[in-house]
Amino acid sequence: MTREALTGSRIRERRIILGVKQADLARQIGISASYLNLIEHNRRRIGGKLLLDIAGVLGVEISALTEGAEAALIAALRDAAQGARMPDAEMERAEEFAGRFPAWADALSKSHRRIAVLERMIETLNDRLTHDPELAASVHEVLSTAAAIRSTASILAEDKDLDPEWRDRFHANIDADSRRLAASSKALVGFLDAETGEAVTSSTPQEEVEEFLAARNYSFEDLEAGAVQPADAIKDAPELTSVSARQVAEDVLKRIVQDSERVAMPKLERALETVGADPVALAEHFRVSVPCIMRRMASLPKLGLGLVVSDRSGALLFRKGVPGFAIPRYGAACPLWPLFQVLGQPGHVLSQRIQVPGRADAVFDCYAAAESVGPMVINVPPLIEATMLIVPVPGPDQDSDAAPQEMGASCRICPRRGCPGRREPSILSAGF
Amino acid sequence: MDKHVLLVEDEMNIIEAIRFLLSREGWRVDTHSDGATAVEIIRKLRPTLVVLDYMLPGKNGLDILLELRNDPDFVNLPVLMLTARGQLRDREQAEKAGVSRFMTKPFSNTEVVTAVRDLVQLAR
Numbered sequence: 001m002t003r004e005a006l007t008g009s010r011i012r013e014r015r016i017i018l019g020v021k022q023a024d025l026a027r028q029i030g031i032s033a034s035y036l037n038l039i040e041h042n043r044r045r046i047g048g049k050l051l052l053d054i055a056g057v058l059g060v061e062i063s064a065l066t067e068g069a070e071a072a073l074i075a076a077l078r079d080a081a082q083g084a085r086m087p088d089a090e091m092e093r094a095e096e097f098a099g100r101f102p103a104w105a106d107a108l109s110k111s112h113r114r115i116a117v118l119e120r121m122i123e124t125l126n127d128r129l130t131h132d133p134e135l136a137a138s139v140h141e142v143l144s145t146a147a148a149i150r151s152t153a154s155i156l157a158e159d160k161d162l163d164p165e166w167r168d169r170f171h172a173n174i175d176a177d178s179r180r181l182a183a184s185s186k187a188l189v190g191f192l193d194a195e196t197g198e199a200v201t202s203s204t205p206q207e208e209v210e211e212f213l214a215a216r217n218y219s220f221e222d223l224e225a226g227a228v229q230p231a232d233a234i235k236d237a238p239e240l241t242s243v244s245a246r247q248v249a250e251d252v253l254k255r256i257v258q259d260s261e262r263v264a265m266p267k268l269e270r271a272l273e274t275v276g277a278d279p280v281a282l283a284e285h286f287r288v289s290v291p292c293i294m295r296r297m298a299s300l301p302k303l304g305l306g307l308v309v310s311d312r313s314g315a316l317l318f319r320k321g322v323p324g325f326a327i328p329r330y331g332a333a334c335p336l337w338p339l340f341q342v343l344g345q346p347g348h349v350l351s352q353r354i355q356v357p358g359r360a361d362a363v364f365d366c367y368a369a370a371e372s373v374g375p376m377v378i379n380v381p382p383l384i385e386a387t388m389l390i391v392p393v394p395g396p397d398q399d400s401d402a403a404p405q406e407m408g409a410s411c412r413i414c415p416r417r418g419c420p421g422r423r424e425p426s427i428l429s430a431g432f
Numbered sequence: 433m434d435k436h437v438l439l440v441e442d443e444m445n446i447i448e449a450i451r452f453l454l455s456r457e458g459w460r461v462d463t464h465s466d467g468a469t470a471v472e473i474i475r476k477l478r479p480t481l482v483v484l485d486y487m488l489p490g491k492n493g494l495d496i497l498l499e500l501r502n503d504p505d506f507v508n509l510p511v512l513m514l515t516a517r518g519q520l521r522d523r524e525q526a527e528k529a530g531v532s533r534f535m536t537k538p539f540s541n542t543e544v545v546t547a548v549r550d551l552v553q554l555a556r
Contacts, residue, residue: 146538424521425521
């Protein structure tokens with residue numbers, strides 16, 4: 001059963017909304033009520049003149065009966081089925097399921113989306129709980145104060161013959177510690193509350209900058225056109241609350257301006273059509289470095305590409321994620337990423353097809369290259385920066401003979417067993 | 433055997449409570465709050481047992497423990513580690529480094545006193 005299956009449900013829904021009886025509609029379009037009933041329950045295909053007649057009687061465009069939300073619904077159902085590792089034969093029945101049980105299909109689709117959001121939130125919070133120094137210090141403060149109170153209170157409760165001087169001292173300690181505990185737990189709850197919203201709030205300059213860039217879809221047409229200067233573009237940005245964040249953002253925008261002077265976006269769009277989306281070929285076409293062209297490609301919203309930039313210490317300086325490819329906000333990323341493999345070889349461009357664990361075990365083509373940044377100084381080693389472009393590979397990995405390399409985001413949230421790069425146990429390894 | 437405990441902890445009210453508890457049990461209790469100089473103090477005082485906090489200013493409890501275990505004089509020194517970090521990984525690291533007992537905050541007084549007593553008996 002194909003797309004027509006849902007069309008039947010839409011015809012029925014539209015007819016009922018208009019208050020038209022099934023028999024009346026059938027009569028007007030010249031078919032039997034029983035046949036219309038089969039169509040409405042997605043048991044008969046429909047198209048051509050009959051569909052045109054029905055749309056005319058119901059007063060809607062044909063597209064309103066055949067297109068729209070159903071495509072997204074079916075895509076979501078297939079995604080859910082893929083995540084549940086359903087057999088292909090069952091996945092092919094997504095449209096039939098959506099047609100026959102539209103309300104259930106909608107509920108399943110919404111639940112699937114919600115699970116995806118919650119999984120992302122868990123990853124982010126776990127990442128923060130594990131690596132955020134502010135949170136670690138805050139939890140330590142609460143637990144240490146609780147330990148002091150518990151211990152002191154036990155002495156007071158259990159020792160009936162306690163010397164009055166000690167008793168007064170312990171009472172004073174409990175009073176001071178309970179005040180401290182109230183303040184520190186309140187601060188901790190405030191911190192955690194801020195983290196559990198739909199949008200995880202920023203707390204470091206880099207996070208503020210990422211929020212600023214994401215809110216603008218990493219695209220700055222006015223800036224690239226010279227209509228505004230970097231300093232103006234960040235002046236009233238609500239995401240940039242700290243001086244440090246504004247400074248980091250201004251540096252990012254200055255680099256965008258520099259890159260756009262070398263590769264203007266309209267020229268890049270034209271070159272994508274003539275040269276193709278190969279970063280090396282494009283870099284040669286524009287006579288710029290591969291990292292530069294990768295940054296430009298990632299700035300083009302319609303391509304939907306991710307980008308990560310790292311310095312030689314492994315710190316991630318820039319993160320633009322794509323669905324299915326989690327980039328850790330805190331702590332170290334997966335050491336197997338091509339990004340890190342090129343750090344010692346500036347000029348070498350590495351291309352790897354990789355698969356990352358997740359609900360759908362998504363596949364990506366990653367291009368990585370390193371270059372020296374900053375001025376050349378005699379007897380001073382150059383600063384090296386590595387850049388990795390992340391290109392989602394749609395559908396099953398069929399056009400490659402070689403199996404994709406298996407990688408993760410960071411050890412903490414990577415369930416892969418037997419990984420040679422593992423630094424610490426995963427919270428997902430026990431079948432989470 | 434001399435009943436001498438060195439408590440390495442930077443939380444003043446925990447120090448006060450533990451000192452009171454162990455003193456009441458007949459222990460001589462010295463305290464120290466700086467991680468950076470803790471090993472030096474342990475070498476100087478040579479206590480029967482060390483109660484060691486994990487998170488200390490200057491140097492953390494795990495590094496202090498590792499340094500002690502690398503010194504032949506302190507390979508068998510009973511060390512009770514107190515920590516607010518209850519993660520399995522921290523416990524495993526501490527055990528690998530040779531901790532005698534690992535206890536998470538907030539602990540009960542009985543647990544601490546019993547652990548100190550047991551560890552010293554085992555060391556005899």
